[in-house]
Amino acid sequence: MNDDHSRNGSSGKSFIDKIANFLSGEPQNQSEVLEILTNAHHSGLVEAEALGIFQGALQVSDMQVREIMVPRPQCIIINATAKPEEYLPPIIESAHSRFPVYGESTDDIIGILLAKDLLDLAYKGKLEKTQLKDLIRPASLVPESKRLNVLLREFRQTRTHMAIVVNEYGKMSGLVTIEDVLEQIVGEIDDEHDFDDDYMIKQAEGNEFMVKAVTPIDEFNEHFATKFNEDEYDTIGGIVLSHFGHLPKREENVIIGKYNFTVMNADNRAIRLLKVSPIQH
Structure with a gap:
């Protein structure tokens, strides 16, 4: 038991010493702080998600409403x-x-x-x-x-x-x-329309599908048997945005080819999620 306690204590001390070593340079600006945190991540002391939060927290001090x-x-x-x-x-x-x-x-x-x-x-x-x-x-x-x-x-x-x-x-x-x-x-906080990151396209009800705006064009074409140009845009969100001609808000829709695209999730920077349904003739 004493040996375990000693090992734990030694391990804890080693971790603290490593952190102290990274901070010993006394960073003078945010760039240096980020460099230290990035080095800590590469050394296994800070997880990727934690590093992202650190970066975001530093970023908000430079951003305006x-x-x-x-x-x-x-x-x-x-x-x-x-x-x-x-x-x-x-x-x-x-x-x-x-x-x-x-x-x-x-x-x-x-x-x-x-x-x-x-x-x-x-x-x-x-x-x-x-x-x-x-x-x-x-x-x-x-x-x-x-x-x-x-x-x-x-x-x-x-x-x-x-x-x-x-x-x-x-x-x-x-x-x-x-x-x-x-x-x-x-990072983006999911809402009721979001789904697992493992999926880009998910069937909703009937012939309706929920499609992430970052879905690659080739993947969208393969799933919906469409022939959207893969050279002009990388994602289906890019094509939809070009047809709107402006950054749409939720529930706005546009018809492209044989499908109706409805914006289900968007902010003032980008389209996030689309509902795709075939046009009924």
Whole structure:
């Protein structure tokens, strides 16, 4: 038992000594810190996933909100005077949990509506009699230039999950969530539409398929018997994006050849997931 304890103690000390050796150079900037961490990874002291998180954590201190926010045209905002039949469809269709609410104009953001606050009212049959302005919660406003590490700290301190991004004139230019920030650190956070990384194409219902946007063209052609040009684009997402002519948001669709492509997951940087279904004649 004493021998085991000695071996464990020696091993622990050796590990600490190795870390100390890597840090003894007293890095002067982030590049040197990353170099040390990368060396630690190559030496087996830091796993690849941990290294990625370290890199992401350092990166957010250099990034601003404007780089990751969801642009205003892609935001779903609700009028405070809207009736249930007006605001429920976009809420249900988007499957989001929080929505900016505006007053006299779309520039007048007066709060945030949480979809879950509607559930109890709907269950009790009180939704029609309740005004949205009585349900909204205070909205946090942040400038486009705010650093992501500062924003993350504020999210944690205030226990809020969404902030309205405003430009230099105080007008809404987009929104940002705590998930958007965390994804810069840990990578994309899966949602209900995502599936195992071992699959690029997965059958959903009937003739519908869920297809990752990064699916190589040749793999897509083989599965769907299509003849998309493999020289012009590398992935099916590239072809779909070119047909849209803009970065689409969720639920937008486009017909290419004999198939209908619906965007199931996308952010302000790229298409992530597609639903592919044959056109019914």
